[in-house]
Amino acid sequence: MDYTVSFFMLGEVARLTVAAIFALAAFHAMREWTVFGGIVEHYRIVPPGLAWIFARILPPLQWVAAAALVLPTASRAGAVLGLCLMTLFTVAIIVNLARGRMSIDCGCGGASGQKLSMGLALRNLVVMVGLIMAWAAPPQGAVDGVTACGVICASLAVIALYFAANQLMTNFQALYAVSSRSPS
């Protein structure tokens, strides 16, 4: 078994998956700028006056990271930018978890209703591992059809898995909110 090829394929899958995640997050945030601005403000990491500037800067940066990750020539730069963004998001989440502010909207997909949790921080760490893999994977020239097909299929499966996991996390929080409200 050729480990270089396996590692390359893993890196490619990570690259395409994280690009899709960033692009969708940016799409949701830009669809509702005002709400996203409110969410950034509620994190209380930056002063309220600066929050809207951050809310205007972050989604375009996510687009840039996504686009760079897709382009083979710029993917390493995209991975570095992505890592910086993910570090920023994760630190913001952990700081608010430490403050005990679990009830604020994470803003992961606009106003998705997903609240902050340790699971969210862990999810971000997994994405960051993906970015490191995308950065470290050895570059490969032209690939054959089987490899390309494998990479694309695996990316599609992992992207769907990521969103399924995300949805299950949101469901868990909603279920917990419902059961804790009912008299039992």
Place this chain on the structure above:
Amino acid sequence: MTALAMSNVLLWITNIALVVTVLALARQIGMLNERVTPVGALTMDHGPKAGEAAPVFNLPRLDGGEIAVGTATGRTQLLFFLSPTCPVCKKLLPILRSLSQHERTTVDVVLASDGEFDEHSRFYQREKLAPLPYVLSTDLGMAFRISKLPYAVVIGPAGLISAKGLVNNREQIESLLIAQEMGVASLQDYRTRAQKR
């Protein structure tokens, strides 16, 4: 080799189909949760109904002075319940500002919340909410049984509640005012009446 490649292709197809199925199932559970939540809120909704007299309050305004809520003033009052920590409420503020401008001959917009004076005062200034009246009162929220935000109550010129509900966008706020003009309490009420006819 052909058999191996073929089985690989089949495995990928089934794999992706399965993951998509899991995603769809999770999404459906999420949507069910979203639908279950308002049902829970509705059962708690014992507040004054449309057509009933609104509870009357005399409340201090954040910017000084007092305001009467729920009295028969001859004008329509739009009571908007909000919180500084609710992103959707914030999205609706410019809409309320323009609404209070456009409908200033007939509608008074009143913003209501509860909590610390300082925090709300800062919020009031930061969002440039003046000259809209902003009141802080836990009793007011309790009287209307507000359990979810942003929530709006329309009180008619005679001091009767004409429409109320959870609002998430401009259309829903406008629907409350239109409901008042048409004399229906809610979309549900409108549909029941239409069916009876």
